[in-house]
Amino acid sequence: MLKIENLHATVADKPILKGLSLAINAGEIHAIMGPNGAGKSTLSYVLGGRPGYEVTEGSVTFSPLPLAGGVGGGSVSAAPNLDMPSPDPSRKREGDLDLLALDPHERAAAGLFLGFQYPVEIPGVSNVQFLRESLNAQRKARGQEPLSGGDFLKLAREKAGLLKMDMDMLKRPVNVGFSGGEKKRNEMVQMGILDPRLAILDETDSGLDIDALRTVGDGINAIMRKPDKAVLLITHYQRLLDYVQPDFVHVLAGGRIVKSGGPELAHELEEHGYAEVVA
Numbered sequence: 001m002l003k004i005e006n007l008h009a010t011v012a013d014k015p016i017l018k019g020l021s022l023a024i025n026a027g028e029i030h031a032i033m034g035p036n037g038a039g040k041s042t043l044s045y046v047l048g049g050r051p052g053y054e055v056t057e058g059s060v061t062f063s064p065l066p067l068a069g070g071v072g073g074g075s076v077s078a079a080p081n082l083d084m085p086s087p088d089p090s091r092k093r094e095g096d097l098d099l100l101a102l103d104p105h106e107r108a109a110a111g112l113f114l115g116f117q118y119p120v121e122i123p124g125v126s127n128v129q130f131l132r133e134s135l136n137a138q139r140k141a142r143g144q145e146p147l148s149g150g151d152f153l154k155l156a157r158e159k160a161g162l163l164k165m166d167m168d169m170l171k172r173p174v175n176v177g178f179s180g181g182e183k184k185r186n187e188m189v190q191m192g193i194l195d196p197r198l199a200i201l202d203e204t205d206s207g208l209d210i211d212a213l214r215t216v217g218d219g220i221n222a223i224m225r226k227p228d229k230a231v232l233l234i235t236h237y238q239r240l241l242d243y244v245q246p247d248f249v250h251v252l253a254g255g256r257i258v259k260s261g262g263p264e265l266a267h268e269l270e271e272h273g274y275a276e277v278v279a
């Protein structure tokens, strides 16, 4: 689903990613851990297409539609309508997208979701407005009809319920005055409504209390643990991985993946730290 090859990226002319390679298949959950400043958020921003993050080398291929007989093979909704946003013919390979050539909204329409480490506040725009506009923009890009107000509210109620979030919060301006944990939970409600193929979740566990951690973990599993979906989970601690069990754990240090393993690697890191891996 996602193939990152030899990715190099700079921020403010400073090289941060230095030859990062990683492959994620449909149906898999990958966790990325690593020391502060290693480049984890930079990776998520580069994949999301944040301005100011310049890719200087390497490629990222996003294949949200499983090939016939390929890995995963679950049911897939309508393909992104690449004729609409992209003037570049090199982008028109069905099911196999040059992610870095797409604008952020095109990446989202293709099925990519980024859960921010620091979710932004949008004063004056209610959660409901924001999410309905976002969802219908994505549906339009995929050639689907917009969801009616009633159908949207039903969907929003269902996803808010999954994350145990009061519907009143969805009527408030996006994240304005939300506590740290509420913002993270709100990100997951957004993810539930947008129903992406690939979710990159940057420290979604930070700021969550013990009960909220379980609720969010259950929510991630309910929304994303499907044969045609995948998750890249950036975290510092094992605790979220107790609820969302990864198939693979990677250590990102110095702008590259320096070690990969199974779920046991997270336990080893928690016990011994990064010294042995990063040395």
Ligand SMILES: Nc1ncnc2c1ncn2[C@@H]1O[C@H](COP(=O)(O)OP(=O)(O)OP(=O)(O)O)[C@@H](O)[C@H]1O
Binding pocket: 011, 012, 014, 016, 034, 035, 036, 037, 038, 039, 040, 041, 042, 043
């Ligand atoms: N605008 C910027 N100008 C200069 N350096 C930057 C800028 N943005 C990020 N960096 C640097 O890039 C490096 C990687 O940052 P990044 O946020 O990707 O790390 P991280 O692995 O997510 O860290 P943490 O675990 O602390 O969240 C850091 O050294 C950071 O200071």
